[in-house]
Structures are given as structure tokens and as C-alpha cells.
Amino acid sequence: MLSKVLPGEIASRLPAEAPERAEPFEALLGDFQSIVLPGITHWNSPRFFAYFATSAAPIGITAEALAAALDVKAMLWRTSPAATELEEVVMRWLARLIGLPNAFTGIIYDTASIGGFTALAAARESLGLDIRERGMTARDLPKLRVYITSETHSHIEKACIALGLGRENVVRVETDAELRMRSDDLAQRLGADIAAGMRPMAIVATVGTTSTTSCDPVQEIAAIARERKVWLHVDAAYAGAAAIMPEFRSILAGVDNADSVVVNPHKWLFVPMDCSALFVRDPEMLRRAFSIVPEYVLQHQDASSGTNFMEYGLQLGRRFRALKLWFVLRYYGAEGLREHLRRHIALAQEFAGWVEAQADWEILAPHPFSVVCFRYAPPGLDEAALEKLNARILDDTNATGKVFLSHTKIRGRYALRLAIGNIATTRDDVALAWEMLRDIALSS
Numbered sequence: 375m376l377s378k379v380l381p382g383e384i385a386s387r388l389p390a391e392a393p394e395r396a397e398p399f400e401a402l403l404g405d406f407q408s409i410v411l412p413g414i415t416h417w418n419s420p421r422f423f424a425y426f427a428t429s430a431a432p433i434g435i436t437a438e439a440l441a442a443a444l445d446v447k448a449m450l451w452r453t454s455p456a457a458t459e460l461e462e463v464v465m466r467w468l469a470r471l472i473g474l475p476n477a478f479t480g481i482i483y484d485t486a487s488i489g490g491f492t493a494l495a496a497a498r499e500s501l502g503l504d505i506r507e508r509g510m511t512a513r514d515l516p517k518l519r520v521y522i523t524s525e526t527h528s529h530i531e532k533a534c535i536a537l538g539l540g541r542e543n544v545v546r547v548e549t550d551a552e553l554r555m556r557s558d559d560l561a562q563r564l565g566a567d568i569a570a571g572m573r574p575m576a577i578v579a580t581v582g583t584t585s586t587t588s589c590d591p592v593q594e595i596a597a598i599a600r601e602r603k604v605w606l607h608v609d610a611a612y613a614g615a616a617a618i619m620p621e622f623r624s625i626l627a628g629v630d631n632a633d634s635v636v637v638n639p640h641k642w643l644f645v646p647m648d649c650s651a652l653f654v655r656d657p658e659m660l661r662r663a664f665s666i667v668p669e670y671v672l673q674h675q676d677a678s679s680g681t682n683f684m685e686y687g688l689q690l691g692r693r694f695r696a697l698k699l700w701f702v703l704r705y706y707g708a709e710g711l712r713e714h715l716r717r718h719i720a721l722a723q724e725f726a727g728w729v730e731a732q733a734d735w736e737i738l739a740p741h742p743f744s745v746v747c748f749r750y751a752p753p754g755l756d757e758a759a760l761e762k763l764n765a766r767i768l769d770d771t772n773a774t775g776k777v778f779l780s781h782t783k784i785r786g787r788y789a790l791r792l793a794i795g796n797i798a799t800t801r802d803d804v805a806l807a808w809e810m811l812r813d814i815a816l817s818s
């Protein structure tokens with residue numbers, strides 16, 4: 375499960391130089407098994423419960439092999455019309471499945487981090503400050519501000535660094551008792567910043583935060599974003615998938631007023647890494663931010679033919695990522711996907727019930743989806759002792775190699791974190807994790 379190799383161990387088993395002579399395939403496969411596999415942490419295992427559990431479903435792996443064989447670089451429409459048009463169609467499919475209005479256009483990026491960066495670059499472009507041409511240095515520009523919370527994924531801050539905003543202009547809005555952005559605090563900070571001559575550039579709301587899967591009140595935030603004319607980016611990388619179930623549709627309520635939304639099919643829709651969907655209301659803003667068309671690439675007819683995705687982000691050559699999403703959506707059908715998600719959520723709720731039923735264990739955060747934050751909390755221990763104890767339980771549990779969980783901190787409290795998301799995970803897998811945690815806790 376969790377690889378047990380030491381740092382440098384894999385590298386030390388590899389030669390310093392590439393081989394001069396051709397090697398037989400058997401040698402490669404042999405080394406794959408003896409050198410590489412021991413250094414793999416098995417993300418595609420049904421007993422992987424760390425971070426966000428994900429799956430590369432077999433049908434998705436098949437699609438990846440086919441895409442690799444075709445080896446297209448879908449930068450222009452004509453460099454593979456099928457890759458571009460399939461991407462456009464499956465993005466519309468996905469938008470409909472999660473209930474996004476038709477006004478959104480979807481584009482596939484490798485990760486939510488890059489999709490988020492791309493959205494924020496468009497947000498910066500939308501300010502009309504001519505940063506694209508004149509840059510940000512040696513100019514009299516207002517401070518550009520981005521509003522997040524302590525729970526927002528770190529890629530937003532990285533994007534702000536890369537976009538030249540500076541970390542001090544990433545504003546952390548207060549959260550409520552359930553770790554949701556407080557819209558009253560957001561409104562107050564926006565007002566204060568504007569009064570101080572600053573320029574709000576974007577608000578980032580999260581549906582399903584990485585730590586506890588809390589959901590910011592998008593509807594309230596969207597109303598504020600509208601009123602202040604600030605770009606709203608909704609990061610639903612993990613939980614957005616849940617909106618394919620009618621009973622969870624409401625988690626995206628208000629998103630129709632957002633400017634951009636990210637959902638990761640490579641997280642909880644069984645598509646192999648990498649496949650992240652960015653939906654934007656105004657794709658033209660992405661083009662305005664990124665389109666530079668070298669003469670040697672774009673020919674006269676390209677401008678009038680189909681979409682040239684190279685104009686909508688940093689990448690020139692683009693992998694044929696739509697194929698695996700298309701295969702997965704068709705192979706399982708929306709019904710099949712919903713069944714798996716419902717099963718994962720039910721398993722997580724059942725696990726939370728087991729934790730609650732034990733006197734010395736406690737749940738540390740609401741668990742609306744398939745992630746549970748909890749800890750062993752025998753009486754009489756202070757926070758520091760509880761952290762040490764739970765960190766040891768986690769290490770010892772992971773060291774068995776049978777399951778893999780991770781941890782988080784919730785308002786300074788150390789929490790164990792069990793995430794269910796692999797398509798092959800069964801009740802027995804979850805029960806095994808719970809049994810091991812309890813046994814190890816009792817013996818520690």
C-alpha cells in the first residue's frame with residue numbers, strides 16, 4: 375500500500391547512465407517489477423483511504439492506452455479534430471450531469487491546480503488593466519486581491535504568486551464553526567479593501583474542501599461577487615462529482631452565477647489521472663489572457679475552423695484526455711456512476727457511525743460526502759498528547775502496509791482522515807481499516 379522504501383533507495387538501484395545498447399523487453403519488465411513496484415504507493419488500491427481516494431477504472435486505463443498509441447497533440451482543431459470535438463462534447467455531457475447551465479464552456483486541463491491558475495489568469499485579464507501587454511512592474515497599479523479561507527486548496531495561493539499578486543494580497547476570510555466561508559466577513563473585507571483603494575480580483579469558494587470536505591455558501595458568495603463585480607471561482611475538484619446525484623445537486627446551488635468552476639473527473643469519477651474540467655462562463659476571457667499564435671503553428675484556415683485549445687491556456691500540445699472521460703461515462707453510465715458514489719457515501723457514513731459508537735473515539739468535522747475526520751480521544755489527554763497518540767496510531771496502521779490513511783488539522787486539532795473513493799472499495803476494506811485502527815489504538 376504505502377511504499378516502504380527509504381529516500382534514495384530506488385535511485386540507488388538504477389544505473390547512472392542511460393544504456394548504450396538496446397535492452398530486451400523482459401529486462402525492462404523485470405526491473406519494473408523488482409525496482410519500481412516496491413517504490414509505488416498504491417493509489418489504485420481499494421484500501422487506499424488517504425488524501426482523496428481515487429480510481430483509474432480499467433476502462434479508463436484502456437482509453438489511456440489508446441490515446442497513448444495515437445499520441446495526438448490536440449493544440450489546433452486540425453491537429454486532431456476528434457480530440458477537440460470529443461472534448462467539447464464530453465464537457466457538455468459533464469456540465470449537464472452536474473447541473474451546470476448551458477452558458478458554461480468546459481475545457482480539460484491536467485489538474486485543478488492548472489485549471490484554477492488559468493481561471494485566475496482570466497480573472498486578472500478581466501480587470502482591464504492591460505497587464506497582458508504592459509505587465510505589472512514599474513506601474514502604478516492598485517493592489518489586486520484574492521479572497522479565500524484557511525481551508526482553500528494551496529494551489530490558489532501558488533497561482534497568486536505566479537500571477538504576480540504577492541502572498542500578502544491573498545486574503546483569508548473567516549470561517550464559521552463548520553469551516554465554511556463567512557459571507558458577512560467576505561463582504562466586510564471586500565468593502566474595506568475597496569475603500570482602501572485596492573482592487574478585488576477574485577473570490578474562491580470551495581465545494582468540498584481538501585481537509586474536511588466542507589462547502590462554502592456559494593449562493594451567498596455569488597451574490598456578493600455579483601454586486602462587487604468580482605470574478606468568482608468555485609473549486610469543486612473533489613465534491614463536484616457528487617452533483618451527478620439529484621440528492622446532492624444543491625451543493626452547486628449558486629454556481630450558475632460563478633465565472634469559473636473546477637471539477638476533477640480524475641478524483642471521484644474513476645477517470646485515471648490526469649483529467650480536470652474547468653468550466654468558464656466566458657471562454658473569450660481565457661483567450662484574451664493566453665492567445666498567442668505563432669506563425670509556424672496557425673495557418674490561415676485555422677482561425678476560421680474549429681476550436682484551437684492551445685489559445686485557452688499555457689499548454690501548446692495537449693493530451694487526448696477526453697477519450698478516457700468519454701469511455702468512463704459510457705461504460706458505467708450516469709446511473710452506474712451514481713451507484714458507486716452513493717455506495718461510497720454510505721460506507722463513509724457507516725464508518726462514522728462505528729466511530730461515534732465507541733466511547734473513546736470522536737468525529738471532528740461534518741462528513742457530508744465520503745471523507746471522515748476523526749480521532750482516538752481517551753479521557754485525560756491534552757491536545758499535544760492526543761496529537762502524538764493519533765500520529766502514532768496513523769504511522770503504525772500505515773506501516774502494516776494493509777491500508778493507507780492520512781491526517782489533517784482542524785482548527786489546530788490533529789485528525790485522522792479516512793477517504794473513500796476507489797471504485798473497488800468494499801465494506802470489508804473499510805471494516806478492516808477500522809479494526810486495525812482500533813487494535814493499534816488499544817495496544818498503544
Ligand SMILES: *Cc1c(COP(=O)(O)O)cnc(C)c1O
Nearest residue numbers: 485486487527583584609611612
Ligand atoms: C485535490 C484538490 C485540488 C488539487 O487537485 P489537482 O487536480 O491535483 O491539482 C484542488 N482543490 C481541491 C478542493 C482539491 O480537493
